[in-house]
Amino acid sequence: MSFHLCWTIDCESTRKEIGDVNLGENAIRGFAELLEQRNWRGTFFLVPGEVEPFADLLKALSEKGHEIALHLHPDELSSEGPYLGSYSGAAQEAMIRQAQDHFEKHLGTRPVSFRPGFCSANDATFVAMSRCGVRQASASMPGRRMTTAASHWAGAPLFSHYANPHNRFLSGGLDLVEIPISVDWESMIWGGIHPQDLRVEFTDSKNHGFLIEKIMKRQVHEGLPFKALVVLTHNLFRFADTGDFRRTTMLGMMDSMERVARDLKVDTAGTTLAAAAAAFRSAVPFRG
């Protein structure tokens, strides 16, 4: 089975502290274009505020096979704080549903893939998602210990798994596939509270290349039935501009993935989160 390369972009250019839709659109268009050059497809995690200004663009992306997914920063919808993991399960469910309604109104479809802002979650989060019809998520950042953002994932599974209905650090029992953001399990940054991850803007393509190789090799050597990388970025960089540093980094990361795959003699597929989760479900059938 192919090594799934899940390129994801959190889209939040309309958030009040940013407020730059031109930049947001440049990033979305450029990110999609670079993936399409290799016949890959990506996942666009959008806060509800992005849906109206980019409705036509998002419909066009969806027609090309990219995935429109939900990203939620609760302060868009609630005055009770910005971190999803500080809310009750019922409140999380209500916000996710409200956001899905907004997508459906403007795009005609409900998102079924989800990532909370700041990867903020508590033990009620996966159940809340599932009750809203969410089928797959990329919510976890294994190793993270960011208490101020209610974003704790120390010891959480590094690789794809079915979520657990009672405890976000455990796996199995809930028919929802979690595909974690790819991290280095040995390198903590930001004062020891955050693992080095595959976010494009974190470093240059050379450094990312080492981590890509390390994470891909481990999955092949462990013989995992389903192998994936999850890269993330934000629509706050000019991916459409030739010569832009983040665009160059992204191109270099894509090259690294293909080089490592050749070395490891595995095929690659640049896919949406939904397509990757479907492949996981066939490789690892759910047993409730």
Ligand SMILES: [Zn+2]
């Ligand atoms: Zn975000």
